[in-house]
Amino acid sequence: MKFIVCVKLTPDTEQLIDVKPQDVGSDDLGVTMVLNPWDEFAVEEALQLVERFDGEASVVTMGSKEATEALKRAVAMGVEEAILLSDPAFEGSDAWGTAHILAQAVKKLGDYALVLTGRQSVDGNSGMVGPGLAAKLGVPFVSGVAKVIDVTDGSATFLRALDEGMQTVKVKLPAVISVSKEINEPRYPNFMGIRKASRMQYPAINAKALPGLDAGQIGEGAALLKWTNLRKPPARTGKCEFIQGASVAEQAALLADKLIAEKVI
Amino acid sequence: MSILVYVDHFQGAAKPISWEIMGKARELADRRSVPVIALVAGQNVGNLAADAIAYGADKVLVADAPAFASFNAQAFTAALKAAIAAARPNIVLVPATAGARDVAALAACELNIGLAAECQALDLDAAGNLLADRPVFSGNILATVVFNSPVQMATVRGRSFPLPARDAGRTGEIVPLAVSLNGLAGAEEILSFDVTETGELAVENAGIIVSGGRGVKGAEGFAPVRELAKTLGGAVGASRAAVDAGWIPYPHQVGQTGKTVRPDLYIACGISGAIQHLAGMNGARVIVAINKDKDAPIFGVARYGIVGDLFEVLPALTAAFKTKLGR
Numbered sequence: 001m002k003f004i005v006c007v008k009l010t011p012d013t014e015q016l017i018d019v020k021p022q023d024v025g026s027d028d029l030g031v032t033m034v035l036n037p038w039d040e041f042a043v044e045e046a047l048q049l050v051e052r053f054d055g056e057a058s059v060v061t062m063g064s065k066e067a068t069e070a071l072k073r074a075v076a077m078g079v080e081e082a083i084l085l086s087d088p089a090f091e092g093s094d095a096w097g098t099a100h101i102l103a104q105a106v107k108k109l110g111d112y113a114l115v116l117t118g119r120q121s122v123d124g125n126s127g128m129v130g131p132g133l134a135a136k137l138g139v140p141f142v143s144g145v146a147k148v149i150d151v152t153d154g155s156a157t158f159l160r161a162l163d164e165g166m167q168t169v170k171v172k173l174p175a176v177i178s179v180s181k182e183i184n185e186p187r188y189p190n191f192m193g194i195r196k197a198s199r200m201q202y203p204a205i206n207a208k209a210l211p212g213l214d215a216g217q218i219g220e221g222a223a224l225l226k227w228t229n230l231r232k233p234p235a236r237t238g239k240c241e242f243i244q245g246a247s248v249a250e251q252a253a254l255l256a257d258k259l260i261a262e263k264v265i
Numbered sequence: 266m267s268i269l270v271y272v273d274h275f276q277g278a279a280k281p282i283s284w285e286i287m288g289k290a291r292e293l294a295d296r297r298s299v300p301v302i303a304l305v306a307g308q309n310v311g312n313l314a315a316d317a318i319a320y321g322a323d324k325v326l327v328a329d330a331p332a333f334a335s336f337n338a339q340a341f342t343a344a345l346k347a348a349i350a351a352a353r354p355n356i357v358l359v360p361a362t363a364g365a366r367d368v369a370a371l372a373a374c375e376l377n378i379g380l381a382a383e384c385q386a387l388d389l390d391a392a393g394n395l396l397a398d399r400p401v402f403s404g405n406i407l408a409t410v411v412f413n414s415p416v417q418m419a420t421v422r423g424r425s426f427p428l429p430a431r432d433a434g435r436t437g438e439i440v441p442l443a444v445s446l447n448g449l450a451g452a453e454e455i456l457s458f459d460v461t462e463t464g465e466l467a468v469e470n471a472g473i474i475v476s477g478g479r480g481v482k483g484a485e486g487f488a489p490v491r492e493l494a495k496t497l498g499g500a501v502g503a504s505r506a507a508v509d510a511g512w513i514p515y516p517h518q519v520g521q522t523g524k525t526v527r528p529d530l531y532i533a534c535g536i537s538g539a540i541q542h543l544a545g546m547n548g549a550r551v552i553v554a555i556n557k558d559k560d561a562p563i564f565g566v567a568r569y570g571i572v573g574d575l576f577e578v579l580p581a582l583t584a585a586f587k588t589k590l591g592r
Contacts, residue, residue, distance in 0.1 A: 124401060
């Protein structure tokens with residue numbers, strides 16, 4: 001049984017605040033880039049599924065040579081096969097274009113049971129590539145998977161986290177899922193894993209190597225939306241007013257008065 | 266030509282965001298002189314159709330069938346696609362709630378419609394095209410999304426727009442919507458639904474949030490946090506540290522790997538203010554920080570601060586509000 005994880009290289013969450021609006025879309029954001037934290041849960045789950053159901057895991061990413069860093073992390077965690085999709089024709093693709101490219105890569109990998117993704121990326125924040133991939137592949141999509149209950153030859157059962165509770169949902173395979181952070185605790189790569197990842201080769205697959213690729217669906221020209229007027233959110237102005245008082249009760253009463261005056265209660 | 270609004274609900278109870286976007290749709294539709302058409306899919310949801318009109322819809326498409334009794338991504342996607350075919354909208358607005366978010370993406374991708382996700386503000390350009398503002402890079406950058414597709418879809422976060430007034434005197438047309446579910450049968454089966462909703466207000470819908478972090482020291486430590494939240498009619502939030510420690514369930518988590526919230530008032534108790542937490546709450550109108558450490562980064566974004574022990578400050582604050590608000 002084959003489990004394919006689609007991942008993305010994104011800024012270190014500590015450094016997201018340092019990304020400059022004018023650098024967005026360029027090759028160099030001037031910050032440390034790592035495997036998207038949400039994707040770590042997907043990689044970990046694929047590894048656990050391999051152990052539970054005796055299968056194999058592959059990891060796929062799309063991007064420049066630098067995106068190899070995301071693959072390396074997944075390989076260091078234990079994924080056996082890693083694929084980099086890289087071609088100037090891919091650049092500027094929107095979520096649907098990216099989903100189309102990933103779908104062709106998934107098909108090229110052959111029979112698969114599940115494609116796993118993180119909930120969203122910490123940079124694009126849309127959570128659209130997962131469902132887009134399911135739509136492009138024409139297979140079921142289950143989001144917010146908190147637990148993989150069972151996987152058989154033809155179907156799989158999941159716990160799906162919704163706002164009001166947990167749904168047990170059974171879908172036909174193959175399928176695409178996005179995982180919730182409740183699903184597992186991602187492992188740290190060990191020394192052997194890191195060494196293996198650093199020695200592995202990561203040849204790039206380009207547009208020509210993807211037989212079903214439709215040039216009309218990818219790249220900037222096919223993008224249905226564009227980010228404009230990128231800007232920093234308005235900074236919080238003013239200093240914190242520390243509430244002083246002779247006693248805690250006095251401080252509390254003073255703060256309550258101020259909040260009532262602010263008309264937020 | 267129309268604006269289509271997806272009405273999300275849980276077992277027939279509309280989510281507030283559904284009416285918030287209905288109000289915005291009404292405003293945009295009036296500017297373009299087009300009707301607002303609502304989609305209500307569910308089982309026994311006739312009351313929701315009437316509500317949709319009261320909140321601003323001119324026409325409601327109702328898909329009422331057992332297939333829509335519980336959330337099912339494929340069935341609801343089929344309903345949205347059928348509504349798009351029937352309403353021929355230029356703009357489609359969908360709540361950015363779990364479930365509805367998937368439906369929007371699946372339908373938009375299958376129909377090759379541009380989709381802007383998790384938006385917080387909407388406007389029209391001179392030609393009447395949708396302009397959608399959304400945070401990217403986890404709230405550290407704002408972008409205005411412009412579309413290159415004739416149909417333009419956006420999912421919208423809760424509390425981005427005010428709740429419009431309900432006008433029971435408004436009139437509109439309610440028509441059934443036929444949704445073909447052929448070919449979907451059995452591909453996605455809902456086996457059970459364990460409803461964990463405890464009647465507590467969800468953080469994403471709350472005007473007031475009282476949040477606890479590492480400083481609450483344990484599950485029991487959330488008691489004074491809950492007590493203040495209850496007194497103020499607010500929701501209980503938490504930092505990642507408190508959720509990871511198992512003191513409170515994940516739906517309460519505010520921050521980069523939790524919910525993004527925009528309450529009028531956010532009271533952070535025993536939360537140091539890691540950058541990942543700030544990403545989820547620095548859109549709050551007024552932030553209050555209660556922390557033992559006067560150098561905690563949370564005070565850097567707070568308007569008011571009390572340096573002290575939350576186990577002393579919170580009960581005092583609850584008592585003060587009870588007296589002053591007569592609750």
